[in-house]
Amino acid sequence: MSKNNRQAPEGILGFPVAPFDESGKLDVKGLEANIDFLLDSGLTSIFVACGAGELHAISTEEYREMVEVAKSRTGGKVPLYTGVGGNIVHALEQAKISEELGADGYLILPPYLIDPSQDGIYNYLSEIITSTELNAIVYNRDNCVLTAETLEKLCELPQLVGYKDGIGNMETVAEFTHKFGDRLEWINGMPLAEVTMGAYLNLGFKTYSSAISNYIPHISALYFEALQNGDKETVREIYDSVILPIHKIRKQKKGYAVSLIKAGMKIVGLPVTTNVRAPIAPVEQDHYEQLKDVIERALEKYPAKTKIKTS
Template sequence: MTAAPSSKEAPNMNLEGVLFFPVTPFGRDGELVPDLLAEHIRRGLEHGPGGVFVACGTGEFTALSEAEHAQAVRIAVETANGAVPVFAGAGGPFGAALAQARAAREAGADGLLLMPPYLVQGPGFADYVRAIAAELPVIIYQRGPIALDPATAVELAAIPGVIGLKDGLGDIDRMQRIVLAVRKVREDFLFFNGLPNAELTQPAYRAIGVDLYSSAVFCFAPEIAKAYLNGDERLIPEFYAPLVELRSKVPGYAVSLVKAGVRLRGLDAGGPRPPLVPVSPEHEAELEALIKSGLALVAP
């Protein structure tokens, strides 16, 4: 069993541990604040994430201009300074995805998290992936219109530069079949649980061989995220389940709650851009109480 050959494949892509998906801070004028993004990433790096995924879903990828996207990636690469791999979000319209991929490559990013093209899935999706993966190593994000079957996943895994698949659908049966099919031909292929607040579902994903996951909680409570990674299962009923219930109250809270949490922990990252809405005062109070109880639970 061998990996698909690729001159673009990143060397020593160690993504073990909690994966950090920083928010994108906006100021009162609504513009990206570079210093705050750098500080947010610095604070996260102090807790030893396995990688930084900038300008992705939690970073409001769909709300950023190409210039802002490129700026965010440069800041992440400069701040990480080689300590951990840096991945950038890319995707959507083909031309925009190529521009994002090239800007990320020029900034020194290690790879890309490839978001789905808008409402599109068809025979040409492999060509879309192939063109982007020619720029930097790619992790394909399966969600929305992208719902792969095992045969298609194997086809995509054979594309030079494609190194992984992140699942945002939550279909465990589908993912089990994909994992088994792909690992027959790619032992080195990476699989990720990409559901919001993935810790709640991670036991199920771990059971089918998917150990890597993205942690929104790491953005605002890395102590809690690391405690869960180290085996503190008390956090599932006491912290993560109530957090998921809170998140489900308003569409878009998967991002808005994270930005509120970052602010509650001392870094004002501003609110989200439309069409997302800020967290209501009532829900922010619930979040604050949850963070306090979670931190108390994992305190030494």
Template structure:
């Protein structure tokens, strides 16, 4: 049986997922690469103003992989302070279970509500090892865990049943977009287990995920253009294919094509777009690189077109 704390977090997450996208704020850096905590606070506050379902600081979009432990502690603490209970705060953790437990303790002390367990580092493991990774971490934290399957982590239905029985494991974020496997996972899961779409630029596949029972999703676009992200989310919730198709055709698909030009653009292009909107997020850290001048110019043009489209479509959505 879930603890009262786990049940409360699941209930808050489920409520949030029904009314807003899951927001993954960017971690702000100064031009010299040092942490800009004031910039992060300002960025997060503007994301919260649009009422996301939950915020996930220091995860993939927030460059968890480039933060040391003290920076991580400061970012998660700031997220909890800025959020002030308005929405759940789900901090990232990862690497091997021993290191993940160190980050988990920092997140606990900072007041986070839950943890997103990012794929472990480097090696591929068998199913027993993937389950054991979560068992070891769950035994070392009081925070509820959401597993993230992506890269070398992909659970079978049998393993999903096992991890769902681990005390503290409450959900799964999917980044593989294997809908056959995902359907079998949702059918294997116990009632109340959380699932959400964590594909890169998740809006592209939002309808396909919803068809297998996973309507909730994370939105990288929300980090720089909540007007576009929230318009798509509203259209998705009411089944407005016409609005979704226009947004996909005229903004999301061109954005994905631009994102796919260079490795790492899934984060650095998002951060560049946020800077174009005046957000104080700064550059990315190595091994990522900021977009080339030509790609940045294309991004600026696409972003302007996307915002014009959102402005034109917003009255249509409001009238329905």
């Protein structure tokens, strides 16, 4: 199956959060600092208002503002993608806003509540994909798990450029990469993708979304470079001292896929609070201190080269 002439982002993808101030309102300055830090750290693209950006909890006005900020800060330096999903009406509205504001594409998050059939999943995804001419990436997770037959039908749509996996079924992943080859960009979207990236790399995945890149991007990059170069010693060192300890904390509570990112950002000095919106809960103090200890030890062993801009 040949690849169309559209290009999906590759490498380590940046997923900024939705920073909220002490009153719970969207903090534009915090978002700007988050995006600037990711860009300065060399991430290959920006995905705004996705899962880490609490798409489920922001208003349409806030969504528009976040995309505007991201468009302004990226300035064409890297591809800009947005998150769309949930309620189909809202998802189509978000897709139109993304197109209007000049995004390059969007990541389609699962539909709201409903556990659909495969034809229902196809209808949901295809309607969003064909609603604009922007590039689209499907996210295989939760209540949007695709069969090979459904993905094959979706591959007939030229706007589809990528497949992000958040399930971790290696048998299915192997089948898909073999069947569809380079038709799609294969993206590891598992919780703390660094934990599983070694396995995914061997199956043809050369791209992943990194939560820890919001606060220690240089370590994620060092890990990925070592992984690609077969430097097993460096991979093991980072795995043991950084990745697994953070993953262990992350597994302590549902919602830490988002709130632990904000905690890490605050620990390294980025101008954000740890505020999140319900139903996500903030990081507990004990877990915050555990994360702080891991990060401080990591930065001592692997000093950051990129300075954080706080204004």
